[in-house]
Amino acid sequence: MNKTLLHAASLAALTALATPATASDIQLYGVLDYGLSVQHREYVDGTDSTQSRMVSGQYIGSRVGLKGEEDLGNGLKAGFVLENGFSSDTGALGQGGRLFGRDARLYLDGDFGYLSFGRMGSMVGGNGPYARFGHVVSPFSCGWGDIGGHLQVVSLGYEFIDNAVAYTTPTFAGFDATVQYSFGTDTKKYGTGVEGKSSVERMASGAVRYRNDKMMVAFGVESINQAQPAADNAQLDDSFSWNLGANYDAGWAKFYGYAQVFESYAAAARTTTFALASGVDGWGVNVGVDVPAFGGTAKLGVGYGDFEGSRDSAMTMSTWQTAVGYTYALSRRTTLYTAADWIASDYSQSYKTEKPSATEDVVEFTVGIVHKF
Template identity: 40%
Template sequence: MKKTLAALAVLGAFAGSAMAADVTVYGIVDVGVKYVHSDTDVPGTDATDSLTMAAGNQSGNRFGLKGVEDLGNGVSVGFVLENGFAIDDGTLGQSNRLFGREANLFVRSAFGELSFGRVGALDSANGSYGLLGYLSPFGASWAGAVEFSTFYVGGARMDNTVTYKSPNFAGFNAYAQYSFGMNTKDKFGTEADHNDNTVAPVEGKSGDTRYAALGATYVAGPFNLAASAALYNWSSTEYTDKPDNGYTLTAGGYYNCGFAKTYLSAQYFDNMYKASSNATDKVGFASVGLDNESFKGWAAQAGFDMPLAGGTAMLAFGYADTESANSSDHENNDNEFTRWGTSVGYTYSLSKRTNVYGVAGYYQDKKTVNKVENKPETTTVYVGMRHSF
C-alpha cells in the first residue's frame, strides 16, 4: 500500500510539473509492406524482387516530448526531444541516438526564435526548421517516389547547430543556421568497415563537416513557398582530396487553387556527395551512381494532389541531371548520371489520427562512367497505415 501511494505521489508530481511547463507527449507509428523490383541493367545479372515489412514509409516512426514555458514579458523557453525508431524490429534510428530526430532547446520572443541542439538542416524536410517538406505532394515520404531524397540532395539532421527564425512579417519568415560539426558522434569509415579512421571528428574543427545556410518561407492565401541556400564545408579528415565546399540552392512550394494543390520546385547543387547509410557527412541521392566522388547538377519536381472519394490522390514527376564536379580527375571526363521518374498515390483518413495509404513509384537512371553506359530502373510499391498520437 505504501509503495502504491508513493508511486501515485511521484506520478502526481510529474503531472503537475508537466502542466506547469506545458509538456506534450506525441508520436507517430507507421508500418506497411513494400515491394521493390530492381533491374541493374548489368549483363549477366538478373532483376530482383522483394516483399518486406517496412517501417516509417509516410512518416518516420517517432516518440517525442516537447514543451514551452512562459517567462513573461513576451519571452518563452521551450524544447523538443524526439526519438526515432523502427517499429518492425524495435531498433533505434539515426545511428542509435536516443533523441536522433531532434534535441533542441530554444528561446522565443518578439525578436524571433533562437535554437540550440541537433535539428534538421534548413535545406531539408526534417524537424522544426527543415523548410523543404512541401516541394512535392509526396514531401519527404515513400523513398523511391518523387520525393525529396530521391531527386534532391541535402536533407541532413545535424549536431551542434544554432538556428535563428525571424518573427513573421505578413506571411514571411527568414532563417539563418550554422552547425559547428554536423556529425561528431559517428566515426568515419564505410558501412562495412568503421575502422578507416578511429578518431571521431572534433566539433568546430576541420575534421568535421561544418554547415551554414540562409532560408525563407512565405505563407499567404493559396501560396506556401520556401527557399534555402546552404554551404557544406567538407571534413578534411574524411575527404583527403580536400574538395571544394559543397552547396545547394533550392526553391519551390505549392499553390492551392481550391480543388487541387499544384507543386513546383527546383534545385541546383555543386560538390555534393552520395548519401551514406551510416549517417556520416555525405549528403545526396541515396542511390546515385557516382560513388566516392563529388558531383554537381540540377533537379526539378512537379505534381499535384486533390481530394478524391474522401481521401487524397497524388501524382508527381521528377528529373535530375548530374555529372562529376571534378571530371578532370577521371579518365575521359565523361562521368554522368541522370534520373527521371514518376509516382502516384492515395491516402485515406480513417479518423483524425489514423490513415491508410497506397503509393507506387518508378524511376530510371542513366549512368555513364568511363564511357560505360547502363540504365538501371526501380519500381517501388507501398501499402500501409499511419497512426499519430
C-alpha cells in the first residue's frame, strides 16, 4: 500500500512539475543527513554497553517534500506542504511508517494571519511553522539524536500531531500569538474515525511570541487530554506544561535559554527516559551559545532536569546534560557537523529497584554530513 501511494505521489509530482502553468508554483525539496556515532551507556544494575553505528537525521531530520502555493488575490494565498521523513541509511519510512509523516498540511495565508489544517509539528517542538521551542531556544534544537538539545531535561510530548488545526495572528509591534488544537494526536495508536472522542488523546496549546532584530522571547502552554478510560485506570491526569524560551544575538555570539515546568506527562528525558504509568511531574532548564569560529559555528549547551512521580514522590530522577558541537558549511547546501555529549542521571532507590535496566550515564560522539536540495 505504501509503495502504491508513493508511486502515485511521485507521478503527481512529476506531472505537476512538467506542466507549464504550475511549474513555478510547485517545489520539490529535501535533506539527506548521514552520521557516524559511538555511544557508551552505563545502567543502574552495573552493566554497560557500547555501540558504533551509522545514523540518519541526527543534525537535521532526513526528508523529501513537495510544496506549492496559489495566489487567490486580495493578499490571500492557499498552499500545501507534503513532507516525508525517512531514514537515509536504510530508506525506511519514518514517523511510524507514514508516507507524509513530517507534514501533510493545507494552509491559508493572508492579512488575517496563517491558518493550517492536517498533520504538522507541535507548538512545543522543533518542526514546522508553528513550533516555538525548537532550534530558536537551543543551539542543538530539541536534540541531535541523543546529543544535546533540551528534550533530555523536560517532558516528552508529541513531535508531530495528527488531525490538527493551527493559527498564527499577524504581527503587531513585534508580537504574535499562536493557537493549535489536535482532535486526535496519533491515528497509529487510536485509529481513524474516532478523533474528537474522549477515547483518544487530544492536545491544545497556545503561545505568545515577541521578536526584533536581536532577540526572541516566547511563552506557551500545552495541555493534553488523556484518552479515557485508559488514563483513569492508570491514575494519569491530563497533562500541562508551561514553557518559556528566548534567544539573543550579540553579534559575536548568540545565546539561548529554555525552561519548562510540567505535570502529569507519561514520560520525561528522551535519552535516559523517566516514565511512570501514573504520570511524571517536574521542571527543566537548558542554556546554550553559538560562537562563530574558524569559518564555522562552535556550540555549547548545558541542561538540568528534576522529575518525580505524579502519584509517588519516592520515584525520582535528576539529570545533567552537557554538549559541545561544531558545524562547518562547505557550501550553501552542504554542511559538516560533529558533537560530543555527556548525560548523567541519578535515580531514587525506589525507581532503581523497579527499573534496574534504566540508563544512568551516556557518553556519545558523532560526526556527519548534511546535504539540502
